[in-house]
């Protein structure tokens with residue numbers, strides 16, 4: 001129905017799943033420094049309404065982060081790489097019991113103490129160690145967390161953009177997408193997932209396996225059938241679609257691509 005840029009045409013048959021960092025918002029120097037362009041939350045709200053509620057965020061972050069960045073919008077979501085789900089009716093579910101993070105936390109805390117340029121992010125079901133400001137420490141961080149993971153049954157090491165995360169093994173965004181797709185208002189729709197990182201590939205594969213579309217944002221190998229350059233292109237697609245669908249909605253013109 002609507003075709004801003006070379007991304008899938010969206011209409012009311014679809015369900016939309018969106019990664020956050022590197023997809024909806026540009027990568028920033030620190031997790032708390034991301035900027036949500038004016039109009040983005042309004043456009044997401046308008047799209048959610050146009051899709052009968054079938055729009056969800058799928059993120060590695062805790063859900064509280066997403067709610068803060070998109071306030072007052074509260075969307076269905078998969079948080080912490082799929083460990084936590086929030087359905088359209090507001091119900092939340094942990095896909096697994098919150099694990100004992102002791103060994104990973106101890107290893108990460110020791111590293112941060114020795115190297116203050118590193119940044120530790122503690123989550124309910126995982127630990128993220130950011131080395132964006134000390135790339136020379138990547139190998140050291142990986143070795144320390146890999147060793148910690150040996151003592152943590154059921155946990156695995158995930159590599160993202162300048163970050164190493166200890167997370168639940170076997171839980172990923174692909175499983176989260178499948179779980180949300182089995183519930184209203186997602187069930188029976190065609191899923192479209194957009195993401196930028198290797199951590200998004202499971203959801204790209206899951207969306208395509210359900211007859212939908214996967215969009216890879218930025219460079220790098222991917223199973224996705226669609227590609228776009230950057231979060232700006234994603235936002236242009238979403239905002240163009242939202243404006244065409246809900247022209248009367250309070251979506252500012254011009255600003256959101258910033």
Ligand SMILES: O=P(O)(O)OC[C@H]1O[C@H](O[C@H]2O[C@H](CO)[C@@H](O)[C@H](O)[C@H]2O)[C@H](O)[C@@H](O)[C@@H]1O
Pocket residue numbers: 019020021022023026027028029030031032033034058059060061062121128130132160161162163165197199
């Ligand atoms: O699944 P996502 O929504 O893409 O979340 C993945 C991780 O994103 C955050 O870290 C990344 O973005 C930061 C802000 O741009 C950046 O500073 C960092 O280097 C990136 O790795 C977030 O902090 C993590 O918890 C998420 O897992």
